[in-house]
Amino acid sequence: MFLINGGRMESTLIGCPRDCYDTCALRVYVSDNRITKIEAADNWYTGGILCPRAARDIERVYSPRRVLYPFIRVNNGVFRRIDWDQALEILVSKLREVLEIHGPEKALFLEYAGNRGIITRYASRRLWNFLGVTQTDGSICDHNGSMALRYTYGSTYGAFPRDIDESKMIIAWGFNPAVSAIHLWRRVLEVKEKGGFIVTIDVRSTETAKQSSDFIKVKPGTDGYLALGIAKYIVEKDYVDKEFISKYTYGFNELVKRLEKYDLNIIEEITGVPKTKIIDLADRMHSNKPFTILIGYGLQRRYGGGEIVRLISIIPALLGLHRAFFYSNTDGLPINLAEVDGSLAWNPRKIISMEKVGVELANGNYKFVYIHLHNPVATLPNAGKVVEGLRRNDVFVVVHETHWSDTAKLADLVLPAPTFYEKFDVVFSYTHNIVYLNKPAIDPLGESIGEYQLMCELTKRMVPSKYSDLCLEPIHLLKVALGNKNLDELLRKGFIELKPKPKSIYQTPSGKIEFHCSLSKWCRELNLPMREGIGGNSELVLVTSAHPLYIHTQFEDVYGSIKGELHVNPDDARNLDLSTGDLVEVYNDKGKVVMRAIIDPGLSKGVAWAPRQALTYSGERINILLNDDVDKYGGAVLNSTLIKIRKIHSPQEYLREENTIFK
Numbered sequence: 193m194f195l196i197n198g199g200r201m202e203s204t205l206i207g208c209p210r211d212c213y214d215t216c217a218l219r220v221y222v223s224d225n226r227i228t229k230i231e232a233a234d235n236w237y238t239g240g241i242l243c244p245r246a247a248r249d250i251e252r253v254y255s256p257r258r259v260l261y262p263f264i265r266v267n268n269g270v271f272r273r274i275d276w277d278q279a280l281e282i283l284v285s286k287l288r289e290v291l292e293i294h295g296p297e298k299a300l301f302l303e304y305a306g307n308r309g310i311i312t313r314y315a316s317r318r319l320w321n322f323l324g325v326t327q328t329d330g331s332i333c334d335h336n337g338s339m340a341l342r343y344t345y346g347s348t349y350g351a352f353p354r355d356i357d358e359s360k361m362i363i364a365w366g367f368n369p370a371v372s373a374i375h376l377w378r379r380v381l382e383v384k385e386k387g388g389f390i391v392t393i394d395v396r397s398t399e400t401a402k403q404s405s406d407f408i409k410v411k412p413g414t415d416g417y418l419a420l421g422i423a424k425y426i427v428e429k430d431y432v433d434k435e436f437i438s439k440y441t442y443g444f445n446e447l448v449k450r451l452e453k454y455d456l457n458i459i460e461e462i463t464g465v466p467k468t469k470i471i472d473l474a475d476r477m478h479s480n481k482p483f484t485i486l487i488g489y490g491l492q493r494r495y496g497g498g499e500i501v502r503l504i505s506i507i508p509a510l511l512g513l514h515r516a517f518f519y520s521n522t523d524g525l526p527i528n529l530a531e532v533d534g535s536l537a538w539n540p541r542k543i544i545s546m547e548k549v550g551v552e553l554a555n556g557n558y559k560f561v562y563i564h565l566h567n568p569v570a571t572l573p574n575a576g577k578v579v580e581g582l583r584r585n586d587v588f589v590v591v592h593e594t595h596w597s598d599t600a601k602l603a604d605l606v607l608p609a610p611t612f613y614e615k616f617d618v619v620f621s622y623t624h625n626i627v628y629l630n631k632p633a634i635d636p637l638g639e640s641i642g643e644y645q646l647m648c649e650l651t652k653r654m655v656p657s658k659y660s661d662l663c664l665e666p667i668h669l670l671k672v673a674l675g676n677k678n679l680d681e682l683l684r685k686g687f688i689e690l691k692p693k694p695k696s697i698y699q700t701p702s703g704k705i706e707f708h709c710s711l712s713k714w715c716r717e718l719n720l721p722m723r724e725g726i727g728g729n730s731e732l733v734l735v736t737s738a739h740p741l742y743i744h745t746q747f748e749d750v751y752g753s754i755k756g757e758l759h760v761n762p763d764d765a766r767n768l769d770l771s772t773g774d775l776v777e778v779y780n781d782k783g784k785v786v787m788r789a790i791i792d793p794g795l796s797k798g799v800a801w802a803p804r805q806a807l808t809y810s811g812e813r814i815n816i817l818l819n820d821d822v823d824k825y826g827g828a829v830l831n832s833t834l835i836k837i838r839k840i841h842s843p844q845e846y847l848r849e850e851n852t853i854f855k
């Protein structure tokens with residue numbers, strides 16, 4: 193049922209479905225039903241370049257940390273292997289009991305982007321949508337910026353990679369593609385090789401900054417002011433494309449009135465960016481059209497983050513460019529996901545903020561939690577509360593996972609899931625327009641069962657009368673998602689290039705780019721992004737971002753734990769009497785962890801940086817400290833976390849612990 197043509201090939205093309213910008217094509221070699229080699233396919237996007245994760249993926253597939261059988265918790269931390277019939281019986285009876293006695297609001301379905309396959313991620317939501325259980329708004333990643341772009345442009349899509357190829361200038365704004373999107377970055381470097389100009393704007397000197405033509409260091413949270421300064425100068429210098437403004441935009445006069453309030457000298461003071469640099473950047477934008485602004489996710493995970501993206505995104509429009517930004521291109525592809533996941537027909541009764549999952553769980557708001565494609569113990573903010581909530585005696589936790597994640601270790605029932613090399617799926621990208629057909633390269637390991645197949649097994653037992661509505665053949669779901677013509681081509685070739693939606697069409701109420709937003713009262717005016725007090729009371733702003741060896745916590749079983757290193761600016765280090773290698777206690781109102789200090793001159797004063805999901809020397813993820821508040825645009829403010837740092841003067845006890853953690 194779940195295989196198409198079922199056949200095995202010596203090598204097969206697989207689209208990588210991880211939560212990664214690049215969605216690479218991988219050529220997978222198999223002998224005797226075992227993967228022997230993985231290489232990057234030489235298509236126009238992946239270009240034969242293998243990332244450090246895929247290079248070690250065979251080890252991950254055959255890792256001793258794989259979950260290969262169903263397990264039930266019998267004692268504190270002790271699991272006993274059971275068979276699938278027993279596992280399903282336990283799962284169904286617990287779920288039924290909660291639905292009947294407490295109602296669907298008391299059951300929580302947690303999923304995220306551990307695998308973004310259309311069947312694995314989207315189709316497997318159908319039963320949960322039908323049951324109406326509580327779900328999250330999925331707002332942890334790009335939500336503030338996505339909402340901002342929807343208010344302004346009607347949708348989030350912008351420049352696709354082939355548009356980037358045509359650019360004369362690239363601005364990487366709060367984005368570190370040299371680490372987090374190496375294939376996209378390769379194209380940017382080609383622009384530079386052709387004589388183009390590359391600018392990075394960031395709070396720290398990233399790998400991207402080091403390889404750029406210019407680097408502008410900005411104080412954290414002030415990027416919106418910098419965008420205002422650029423916009424003001426563009427208007428004052430009469431660089432504005434008047435024909436474009438009148439044909440494609442709404443609210444230009446209101447914008448001009450607002451810009452009158454700002455002065456470049458004040459903007460220099462707020463942002464820390466010299467006025468001459470602001471002018472130089474605006475001049476370059478004017479004389480280097482077309483350009484593309486690559487907008488990162490990190491800069492919008494903060495108070496005012498939505499507003500920052502909104503302000504950055506309007507700059508190209510002032511200069512007469514359609515959607516000359518890159519943020520997330522899913523909206524720009526003709527894929528019908530709402531019908532695949534059933535959300536057009538059925539809805540959860542209650543949706544909670546993803547940032548508040550920890551508090552919700554710890555408050556005992558749920559009796560049953562089902563988790564797949566997600567490791568909330570490691571990835572959500574205020575993670576101490578997630579742990580506290582999952583450990584409660586009055587909640588039954590089911591985790592369907594490929595590996596023994598932090599979250600699986602806290603579950604009551606752990607079920608084995610196959611990796612993407614072991615199942616059928618179709619994978620699209622949020623960066624480019626290539627869609628891949630994944631036929632399984634090998635059989636599922638152990639007794640693992642795919643997410644959609646498991647959902648159908650549950651449907652059979654929970655709501656047999658609805659089976660034919662909920663469990664459609666995958667091929668039928670793909671027809672719904674892609675349309676007959678595209679699916680036929682995909683099945684024939686193994687991949688397809690979808691035609692992106694036109695960049696000059698805007699899905700806003702006015703049908704234009706809205707400088708003056710008509711969708712929501714509070715976003716009608718340009719609201720200044722919040723300025724955070726930094727450096728006061730010896731508090732620093734903690735920023736976390738991707739490490740090149742990991743996708744969140746994936747690959748810790750190959751590369752070891754994500755080290756608990758905290759980068760600190762030399763001025764702050766001097767104030768705190770810190771040297772590289774010192775152990776420090778890092779704390780705030782959410783908890784405390786022990787980390788190792790690294791003095792980093794590339795950071796702005798007042799900012800500390802750590803890799804995402806770093807495992808600290810005291811054994812917790814850094815996420816226990818992260819701010820679980822929500823921005824006005826509804827998304828995460830992880831990078832608005834304030835911390836204090838105290839040097840540990842007698843580190844012996846922690847060093848013993850370090851050896852235990854990292855051996």
Ligand code: SF4
Nearest residue numbers: 208212215216243246
């Ligand atoms: S993790 Fe990212 S860069 Fe690596 S193979 Fe997958 S999509 Fe490509």
